[in-house]
Amino acid sequence: MIALVDCNNFFASCERVFRPNLKSQPVVVLSNNDGCVIARSNEAKALGVKMGAPAFKNEEFFERNGVNVFSSNFALYGDMSKRVMDTIKTEVDDMEVYSIDEAFLVFEGPAAEERARALRVKVERWTGIPVSIGLAPTKTLAKIATRIAKKMPEMNGVFVLSSSADMERALQRCPVEDIWGIGRRSAAKLQSLGVTNALKLAFADSGWIRSNLSVTGVRLQKELQGTVCFSVNDITLRKKNIRTARSFGKEVSNLAGLRESVGTFAVNCARKLRKEGSCCSSVTVFVNTNPFKPQATQYNGARTIKLAVPTNDNLEIVDAAIRALREIYRADCTYKKAGVIVGNIVPAEQVQLGLFDSVDRTKRGVLMKSVDYINDKMGRDKVRLAVQGFDRKWRLRQERLSPCYTTRFSEILTVRV
């Protein structure tokens, strides 16, 4: 059986672990810039708070209904995720960390349900995070089982999908748009054909599926029928792209401001590359104006620079990013968002050297190691390039940020007795 462990309302639950007084209170977590709602506790869902709801349109509603609002604190969520995954790892051999709040596991043998129930209790006791677990023969079915585990409180957070009668009932009750891998577009196509639930999709004409939803759709259909097409992959694959992008707290109109932010994003990408032991050979920069101001000039610029020798060096990646930025910058716009994407990633130990390369890569490697060492100890960007600047007018708005309880000594929890 394949089990899917899914943390309940993950970001909201993380905030609650260190604020037990918020248990059974409505909690929401906002995106960067305190923009829109990205996580809701059950109580907040019950109040009708929608996923993606803009915060500024709901201030009054939050106030009136006693909703506890948090800015997103990814340092906290990342660390809590690691704790949850580490706890799961103590109980299983085959495990795929699928996202920040989900993991697929392989459960062999007859006692799968008991093991899942025990695991659920252990994760909550060790980390404070409540999880739901769904078990089924394939990943796609395990996703459906997990939904049921969450929806039906009498299941106590674990649901097993194995008998064909259960399977048929579950698929029939699963609307087609809720299937893992069916998005808005495919759902509309399927509905127009009368395929409204997962059971109908499982028995739909496979020729039609192939030509309208491509092989992805065919695999999905097989998975719904119980044939494994997506196996549990316990090795973490090297990332193919790494991106750092932000909407600005305040719009930026001049090149100098954009240079600071793009420079900082590029350094961030380089740091992530080094952490993965990777190098990139392309650097893409993009800038966007504010799409919510249709009366203002709209412009989305992007440019990719190819590098002769793959690198993870701050100086080289920033240099390429700034070059790309200069090419796409338009003085007649004000910008709301910018980002850097590094691609064509290769393992650092397999870099093909260039014939005309003038960079002393050994020396630069030592320099980056020192920069990382100092910044890990003293704080992000303590040692930085001049182009990154110091005033950061473009920085995020985070007015309701919780402490980094688990990753910063100065913000560790204080308990009064």
Next chain:
DNA sequence: TCTGGGGTCCTAGGACCC
């Protein structure tokens, strides 16, 4: 005033090779 960030996979079409 105010609307997130970071990924993956698939396909069609163009360009090119022998």
Next chain:
DNA sequence: TCTGGGGTCCTAGGACCC
């Protein structure tokens, strides 16, 4: 009338996920 057959690689765009 009629103009081969079999490949690879790259890119942009679409769709989807959390």
